[in-house]
Amino acid sequence: MAEFVMPSLGADMTTGVLATWRVAVGDHVSQGDIIAEVETDKGLIEVEVFETGVVERLLVEEGEKVPVGTVLAEIDTVSVSAAESVPATVPVSEPASATVSATVSVPASAPGSILSAGSSEVDLDGPLASPAVRRRAHELDVSLQGIRGSGQHGRITLDDLVGVGRRARSGASERVRISPYARRMAAERGLDISKLPGTGPGGAIQASDVRSAKASGPSEPASPAERMQRVIAAAMTRANDEIPHYYVEQSIDMGNALAWLRKSNASVSVNERLVSGVLVLRAVALALRKHKSLNATWQGGQAVPSEEVHVGLAVSLRGGGLVAPALRNTDEGSLTDLMARMTDLVSRARSGALRSSEITSATITLTSLGERGVESVTPIIFPPQVAIVGCGATLERPWVVDGQVVPRPVMRVTLGGDHRVSNGHRGARFLSALDRLLQEPEKL
Amino acid sequence: MTSEEIRAILLKCLTDVAPEIADEEIEDDADLRDELDLDSMDILRWVQGIHKALGVEIPEEDYGRIASFEDAVSYVAARV
Numbered sequence: 001m002a003e004f005v006m007p008s009l010g011a012d013m014t015t016g017v018l019a020t021w022r023v024a025v026g027d028h029v030s031q032g033d034i035i036a037e038v039e040t041d042k043g044l045i046e047v048e049v050f051e052t053g054v055v056e057r058l059l060v061e062e063g064e065k066v067p068v069g070t071v072l073a074e075i076d077t078v079s080v081s082a083a084e085s086v087p088a089t090v091p092v093s094e095p096a097s098a099t100v101s102a103t104v105s106v107p108a109s110a111p112g113s114i115l116s117a118g119s120s121e122v123d124l125d126g127p128l129a130s131p132a133v134r135r136r137a138h139e140l141d142v143s144l145q146g147i148r149g150s151g152q153h154g155r156i157t158l159d160d161l162v163g164v165g166r167r168a169r170s171g172a173s174e175r176v177r178i179s180p181y182a183r184r185m186a187a188e189r190g191l192d193i194s195k196l197p198g199t200g201p202g203g204a205i206q207a208s209d210v211r212s213a214k215a216s217g218p219s220e221p222a223s224p225a226e227r228m229q230r231v232i233a234a235a236m237t238r239a240n241d242e243i244p245h246y247y248v249e250q251s252i253d254m255g256n257a258l259a260w261l262r263k264s265n266a267s268v269s270v271n272e273r274l275v276s277g278v279l280v281l282r283a284v285a286l287a288l289r290k291h292k293s294l295n296a297t298w299q300g301g302q303a304v305p306s307e308e309v310h311v312g313l314a315v316s317l318r319g320g321g322l323v324a325p326a327l328r329n330t331d332e333g334s335l336t337d338l339m340a341r342m343t344d345l346v347s348r349a350r351s352g353a354l355r356s357s358e359i360t361s362a363t364i365t366l367t368s369l370g371e372r373g374v375e376s377v378t379p380i381i382f383p384p385q386v387a388i389v390g391c392g393a394t395l396e397r398p399w400v401v402d403g404q405v406v407p408r409p410v411m412r413v414t415l416g417g418d419h420r421v422s423n424g425h426r427g428a429r430f431l432s433a434l435d436r437l438l439q440e441p442e443k444l
Numbered sequence: 445m446t447s448e449e450i451r452a453i454l455l456k457c458l459t460d461v462a463p464e465i466a467d468e469e470i471e472d473d474a475d476l477r478d479e480l481d482l483d484s485m486d487i488l489r490w491v492q493g494i495h496k497a498l499g500v501e502i503p504e505e506d507y508g509r510i511a512s513f514e515d516a517v518s519y520v521a522a523r524v
Contacts, residue, residue: 262504262505265504266503266504270491270492270495270501270502271492271495273488273492273504275484275485275488276484277484277485316481317464318462318464318465318481319464342485343485343489346485347489350462350464351463351464371477371483371484
């Protein structure tokens with residue numbers, strides 16, 4: 001039996017509202033299927049399941065707000081191999097990678113070290129358990145000491161944690177008695193129903209309770225955009241407080257890249273045209289292959305490099321707000337394919353149709369304000385990532401070529417790094433690699 | 445095809461790209477990038493939509509000639 005839990009869709013997310021179930025009890029689901037929608041301050045997020053099986057039980061009702069980690073549903077897995085059965089809430093292919101999945105995201109502020117790159121299953125100071133099990137135990141706030149493992153050589157499995165986890169969570173996801181109408185009203189007003197006093201029968205919350213809470217409550221932001229801004233501010237404040245940033249900057253001649261792009265776009269159909277941003281995106285991804293310490297996440301007090309490159313793209317929302325969903329495996333596939341994926345991602349980001357894995361899996365972020373004319377960007381790292389790239393406008397500037405001063409289109413690129421993980425020298429080498437890649441756009 | 449018909453089609457293509465922009469926000473002479481916050485990807489998607497709807501292909505070097513909605517209607521009207 002696998003558990004489908006309320007994912008952490010951001011370093012500062014502590015609760016989420018289960019907005020919609022897309023499945024019912026008895027439905028067959030496959031790994032990657034979207035089975036629920038969760039409402040967060042970043043908008044409505046589609047949540048994928050990382051197991052294949054049959055929905056056994058739905059434990060949380062639509063509209064209910066629960067803490068991150070709360071079990072939302074149980075999936076009866078079928079034909080599960082021994083290897084697959086271990087990470088019950090972890091993507092099978094990524095049990096120990098740095099990629100933060102929808103269901104295993106660990107807030108950067110989580111105390112204690114429970115993950116490390118290539119960490120062994122054997123903890124010399126504790127019982128035998130996989131990193132996934134240790135992570136889950138940490139999420140459930142239970143100690144592995146004293147748990148009798150049912151796996152080989154007494155190894156503790158995720159199933160062993162189920163009963164313990166339920167006991168530990170008792171009360172955490174206690175149902176709130178509230179009428180459907182009042183629940184909808186509270187959701188529309190952004191009120192936390194767990195904090196509302198109920199005056200109905202048995203303490204049930206009624207619509208009048210919601211109305212009076214709104215009237216007398218503190219300064220709850222009125223619009224989704226305001227709530228999102230508050231979340232961004234909290235994350236950036238924390239990033240500024242916790243991450244010792246350094247910055248290195250380089251001016252890159254974009255002449256070759258833009259000339260190649262013009263030629264390429266003139267030779268293909270309008271539907272196959274590219275924008276310059278996709279060249280920069282791919283170049284960033286390829287440069288990261290050689291500078292893996294920048295392609296990582298900070299978890300439990302240490303950096304965990306990612307073998308896969310998932311560049312998060314900072315997308316401004318026209319109604320206000322900012323999201324940075326990941327373009328997974330940004331270093332793979334053709335430029336045409338990457339362009340199509342980027343277009344789709346940006347479009348869905350602006351229409352509020354992102355998936356949980358896209359929200360949580362970025363290993364670095366790329367932000368560009370060049371189209372708005374700014375010359376350079378000094379970005380703040382998105383926790384738990386450890387680096388960010390900012391691009392300014394591509395402007396005609398005097399440039400020396402073969403001893404002659406000539407006008408060239410030049411873009412200023414900034415790398416913001418985390419001094420806990422890398423130094424300016426590493427950042428400078430990354431920018432040099434990025435420069436070299438953009439001089440040969442045909443190889444991107 | 446009349447100018448009004450072209451206008452309606454271009455408006456539909458634009459709001460398909462940026463559904464969060466209300467029709468009434470789109471003023472004929474407003475700069476699409478500055479006033480409506482469109483970026484190069486939005487412009488490309490709009491150009492693709494126009495091509496699909498009307499068969500008019502707008503080359504990249506002509507993007508400067510469709511900087512406003514009014515400019516775009518005139519540009520397309522001359523080629524449709």
